[in-house]
Amino acid sequence: MTLISRIETFLVAPRWLFVRIETDSGIVGWGEASCEGRSETVRTAVEQLSELLIGNDALRIEDHWQVMTKGSFYRGGPILASAVSGLDQALWDIAGKHFNTPVHQLLGGHVRDRIRMYGWVGGDEPNEVADQISAQLEVGLTAVKMNASGRMSPIASVAELDGVVRRVAAAREVLGDHRDVAVDFHGRFSLANARRVAPLLEPYRPFFLEEPVVPENTHLLREFTSSTTTPVSTGERLYSRQEFLPALQAGIAVAQPDLSHAGGITEVRKIASLAEIYEVQLAPHCPLGPLALAACLQVGFATPNFLIQEQSIGIHYNQGAEVLDYVVDKSPLKFVDGHIERLTGPGLGIEIDEAVVRAADKRGHAWRGPVWRHPDGAYAEW
Numbered sequence: 001m002t003l004i005s006r007i008e009t010f011l012v013a014p015r016w017l018f019v020r021i022e023t024d025s026g027i028v029g030w031g032e033a034s035c036e037g038r039s040e041t042v043r044t045a046v047e048q049l050s051e052l053l054i055g056n057d058a059l060r061i062e063d064h065w066q067v068m069t070k071g072s073f074y075r076g077g078p079i080l081a082s083a084v085s086g087l088d089q090a091l092w093d094i095a096g097k098h099f100n101t102p103v104h105q106l107l108g109g110h111v112r113d114r115i116r117m118y119g120w121v122g123g124d125e126p127n128e129v130a131d132q133i134s135a136q137l138e139v140g141l142t143a144v145k146m147n148a149s150g151r152m153s154p155i156a157s158v159a160e161l162d163g164v165v166r167r168v169a170a171a172r173e174v175l176g177d178h179r180d181v182a183v184d185f186h187g188r189f190s191l192a193n194a195r196r197v198a199p200l201l202e203p204y205r206p207f208f209l210e211e212p213v214v215p216e217n218t219h220l221l222r223e224f225t226s227s228t229t230t231p232v233s234t235g236e237r238l239y240s241r242q243e244f245l246p247a248l249q250a251g252i253a254v255a256q257p258d259l260s261h262a263g264g265i266t267e268v269r270k271i272a273s274l275a276e277i278y279e280v281q282l283a284p285h286c287p288l289g290p291l292a293l294a295a296c297l298q299v300g301f302a303t304p305n306f307l308i309q310e311q312s313i314g315i316h317y318n319q320g321a322e323v324l325d326y327v328v329d330k331s332p333l334k335f336v337d338g339h340i341e342r343l344t345g346p347g348l349g350i351e352i353d354e355a356v357v358r359a360a361d362k363r364g365h366a367w368r369g370p371v372w373r374h375p376d377g378a379y380a381e382w
Helices: 039-053 061-070 077-098 126-138 158-175 191-204 215-225 241-249 264-277 290-301 354-363
Strands: 004-012 016-023 028-032 114-121 143-147 180-184 232-234 339-341
Touching (some): 016 039, 016 077, 028 077, 077 290, 114 290, 126 143, 215 241, 241 264
């Protein structure tokens, strides 16, 4: 047996939480339990879950996942699921290193040799959209995602609606017909606004429309999917197969679980299999660090219904550290013709610079998301 002997967490800039699991055989696995704005809380959850793991066989990944997620009366939610995610990724990293093979080989072997990547751009002003997209194209990407808007009125004005259309039109002009733009509603739209704007965007052929309603309103999704011919995506704030099922039944085209929020590699593989039954593609959410990205890629190489991968290399809101600052060798995560080629190293396929991570943890971070209000003082949806 390969026994778990030590579990540590590292709170590192810009807003990430790394998990390190050490075994008695000397193998070390890394994972990412980042939960933006709540990572300190997740850190405590990891410490509590560690009581269930230390002293046990690291290679019993499924059993550990079952115990961590179902071993207590209260379960689920972003905090617990994020903690489980980081630990689960680290256990898969250990398994790959133990067998000297990439995680995707343990998942059944690769079904593709490279994965198409996309980057995020802003979406606040048409001229900014054009400049930010051009920067993404310069690094070789062939697809981008943009915010449809900032905060929105519950019933949008003509100016607000026209602003959304102008921004997407500006994106299409830069991208042309052979590259793609996805439009993220980010849960900022009421159903009424989302249904009103979707037909206006159809001439610009968005790759998909993301999170048209907030996750607690998944019961409204079918009303939106039935109102547009554009593919609809959601899932970055859904944390299990059970939470994804109503979205799949509502007719989404793309499922977007986050491997640092939705139970790690173990659960996301099961979400992908469930999605395949509904002819839904997988495109994991990942505006996070290198470990979350590597975990997404490992799943992607072994998943037939995998569409595209989000990443945040060079993104403007990474303040204080960059995705590649924490890895020893950056070459496995380089873009080649808008793709990342199959990772061949053992485990997650990247090597973390432990000295840099420990130094970053001493500095820490206290990232918090914005709290928005309308001009009348009422709270505005994210």
